[in-house]
Amino acid sequence: MSDTTGTADPELRAPRKRLTRSRRRSLSRGAQYAVFVVAVIAFAATADWGRLGNQFAQADIARRMFPDVITLALKNTVLYTVSGFAVGLLLGMVIALMRLSSVGPYRWAAGVYIEIFRGLPALLIFIFVGVAVPLAFPGTEIIGGTYGKVALALGLVSAAYMAETIRAGIQAVPRGQLEAARSLGFSPARAMISIVVPQAFRIILPPLTNELVLLFKDSSLVLFLGVTLEERELSKFGRDLASQTANSTPILVAGLCYLLITIPLGLVVRRMESKTQGAAK
Numbered sequence: 001m002s003d004t005t006g007t008a009d010p011e012l013r014a015p016r017k018r019l020t021r022s023r024r025r026s027l028s029r030g031a032q033y034a035v036f037v038v039a040v041i042a043f044a045a046t047a048d049w050g051r052l053g054n055q056f057a058q059a060d061i062a063r064r065m066f067p068d069v070i071t072l073a074l075k076n077t078v079l080y081t082v083s084g085f086a087v088g089l090l091l092g093m094v095i096a097l098m099r100l101s102s103v104g105p106y107r108w109a110a111g112v113y114i115e116i117f118r119g120l121p122a123l124l125i126f127i128f129v130g131v132a133v134p135l136a137f138p139g140t141e142i143i144g145g146t147y148g149k150v151a152l153a154l155g156l157v158s159a160a161y162m163a164e165t166i167r168a169g170i171q172a173v174p175r176g177q178l179e180a181a182r183s184l185g186f187s188p189a190r191a192m193i194s195i196v197v198p199q200a201f202r203i204i205l206p207p208l209t210n211e212l213v214l215l216f217k218d219s220s221l222v223l224f225l226g227v228t229l230e231e232r233e234l235s236k237f238g239r240d241l242a243s244q245t246a247n248s249t250p251i252l253v254a255g256l257c258y259l260l261i262t263i264p265l266g267l268v269v270r271r272m273e274s275k276t277q278g279a280a281k
Helices: 021-046 049-056 059-064 068-099 104-119 122-136 146-172 175-183 188-225 234-245 249-280
Strands: none
Touching (some): 049 249, 068 146, 068 249, 104 146, 122 146, 146 188, 188 234
16 A cells, blocks of 8 residues: 555645734725725615705705804804803812812712713703793893803703813822922912912813813704794704705705814814823823
């Protein structure tokens, strides 16, 4: 009987080479790109672009929105957001300091506020400001009318989140900074305000800017307060025109106006986060 072992092809006996990690990674990435391209092509091929264009991209309706969509709706959206952010930042700073206080009732009150207003939907806060406050305090008018109500509602919503962000930033400042200020004769309050808080804000600036982006979207809830034609923000402005024209083009234009603000702010947030991470290294 002949020995077939010695005559076997050496290439058949040699083990197959395993793919390297980088090669497997490249193949996986290529497969993901291929799936993405196929999904995009399938979506583009099956979508009815004619109907979408008729419903969302009527140029004559879009032209009728200008300049009011900028000079009125976008302006009001910016005013509502900035005023709400200012109220929320001020209130959030007070609550954060209360949360860090050595006085027990201050810490408990701040903790209760944070848990309540972080858990409630923003819509309920707007209804509370627009309905419950006038019922609880008859004859009392919030300063600024609708603008004041929106600033208060957005401020109450954002203050709970900002308070926790500010608290975390203050605690991230090395303890030695406060001790050094105290050794130089600073009072505890002055050391906190002059030394610790400015350093904390450099740390928390990216998340605070991100909170500003979120407030731009929450400003659309102003419609639950009942606004006049001159007080409409982007969402209300777009919905009103969409109802009048029986077309969704105004809603698309309003959404694009939101993006004019939120996309640049998002880029700023990422730029600041990268700088913060680079400084930390």
